[in-house]
Amino acid sequence: xxxxxxxxxxxxxxxxxxxxxxxxxxxxSCGLRVKGLLAEPRKIGNYDGILYLxxxxxxxxxxxxxxxxxFATQGFVVFAPYYRGNRGGEGxxxxxxxxxxxxxxxxxxxxxxxxxxxxxxxxxxxGGIMALWTAILRSDITSVVTWSGVSxxxxxxxxxxxxxxxxxxxxxGTPTKVxxxxxxxxxxxxxxxxDASILIIHGRRDxxxxxxxxxxxxxxxxxxxxxxETWYFKDHTHYFPSKINRQTVxxxxxxxxxxxx
Numbered sequence: 001x002x003x004x005x006x007x008x009x010x011x012x013x014x015x016x017x018x019x020x021x022x023x024x025x026x027x028x029s030c031g032l033r034v035k036g037l038l039a040e041p042r043k044i045g046n047y048d049g050i051l052y053l054x055x056x057x058x059x060x061x062x063x064x065x066x067x068x069x070x071f072a073t074q075g076f077v078v079f080a081p082y083y084r085g086n087r088g089g090e091g092x093x094x095x096x097x098x099x100x101x102x103x104x105x106x107x108x109x110x111x112x113x114x115x116x117x118x119x120x121x122x123x124x125x126x127g128g129i130m131a132l133w134t135a136i137l138r139s140d141i142t143s144v145v146t147w148s149g150v151s152x153x154x155x156x157x158x159x160x161x162x163x164x165x166x167x168x169x170x171x172x173g174t175p176t177k178v179x180x181x182x183x184x185x186x187x188x189x190x191x192x193x194x195d196a197s198i199l200i201i202h203g204r205r206d207x208x209x210x211x212x213x214x215x216x217x218x219x220x221x222x223x224x225x226x227x228x229e230t231w232y233f234k235d236h237t238h239y240f241p242s243k244i245n246r247q248t249v250x251x252x253x254x255x256x257x258x259x260x261x
Contacts, residue, residue: 002028002031003028004028004029004030004105005027005029005105005106005107005109005111005112007025007027007109007112008026008027009025009026010023010024010026011024011025012024014065015065015069016065016069017066017070017072017073018042019041019043020039020040020041020042020069020072020073021040021042022037022038022040022065022068022069023038023040024036024037025037025038025079025109026089027105027106027108027109029084029101029106030102032084032091033089034090034091034102034105035081035082035086035087035089036063036079036080036081036082036109037065037068037079037080037082038077038078038079038080038109038110039068039069039071039072039079040072040077040113041073041075041077047075047077047114047115047116048075048077048114048116048120048142048256048257049076049077049078049079049111049113049118049120050076050077050078050079050110050119050120050122050256051078051079051103051107051110051119051120051121051122051131051134052068052071052078052079052080052122052123052127053080053081053103053121053123053124053127053128053134054080054081054083054124054125054127055123055124055125055127056125056126057093057126057170058093061125062082062087063080063081063082068080071253074250075253076120076253076256077110077113077114079109079110079113081102083099084102085099092170093170094170094171095126095170095171096129096133096150096153096185097170097171097181099130100130100133103130103131103134104134104137107119107134107138107140107141118260119140119141119142120142120143120144120145120256120259121135121143121144122145122252123144123145123146124147124148124149125148125149125150125209125238127146127149127150128146128147128149128151128209129151129153131144131146132144132149132151132187132194133187135193135194135195136187136190136191136193136194137193141194141195141196142197142256142259142260143197143198143255143256143259144194144198145198145199145201145252145256146198146199146217148202148203148206148209148238149200149202149209149214149217150209150213151187151213151217152186152188152212152216153182153185154175154182154186155210155213155216156213157175159212171185188217188220189220191217191220191221191223191224191226192224194226197227197228197229197259197260198217198221198226198228198229199231199255200214200218200228200230200232201232201252202232202233203232203233203234203235203236203237203238203240204232204233205234205235205236205237207237207238208237208238211232214230229255231248
């Protein structure tokens with residue numbers, strides 16, 4: 001079995017931005033070949049790294065080249081795992097099950113393209129729970145930004161009736177029938193293991209990932225006396241207007257650069 005994080009091969013990927021180089025990467029994770037997309041500024045520099053953890057499942061919420069290029073233009077090398085079972089990757093997307101290791105092993109991929117050892121996690125939606133687990137399982141994370149992020153898998157099951165069929169299929173049943181499968185996905189009881197600074201961004205009118213996810217994460221962080229900030233937007237939903245979205249990306253990447261300095 002290949003060592004986790006070993007790169008199997010790379011393939012140039014069309015970039016929407018002339019200042020950003022994109023490369024699709026196949027890497028090893030738990031004995032599976034998993035794919036992801038790397039974005040590098042073309043200008044030579046000593047850049048921090050961002051592990052970009054996508055939302056959704058399968059083709060819903062798939063990594064977009066323009067989005068990770070947007071983060072790269074802020075002065076970062078960015079790697080975005082697709083997660084197992086997606087876009088030709090081996091295995092099956094497990095919605096924060098064993099596929100969480102595709103994120104933790106993605107850090108090893110990212111490190112191979114950095115000249116500095118500063119790794120940040122950016123997560124959107126479902127990616128929130130992936131980022132929390134990555135920060136729990138690794139001690140080399142500088143900061144975590146979770147934007148409209150899932151923090152409680154049981155709350156997702158409760159609030160998203162439209163996702164219950166998928167969750168039962170992927171996780172193996174309902175929370176009542178397979179409670180252990182849901183419990184082992186829950187990061188909030190392990191928050192004490194996180195050393196990284198955390199930024200929570202959430203719209204109070206979010207109907208996809210309810211604002212309660214942010215509040216539960218905030219409560220857990222307070223109880224464990226962790227370093228964190230919150231940026232709450234009272235009028236925004238799951239998706240911010242374009243202008244505010246762009247400004248928030250600029251603001252959060254500047255926040256990342258200040259962490260651990």
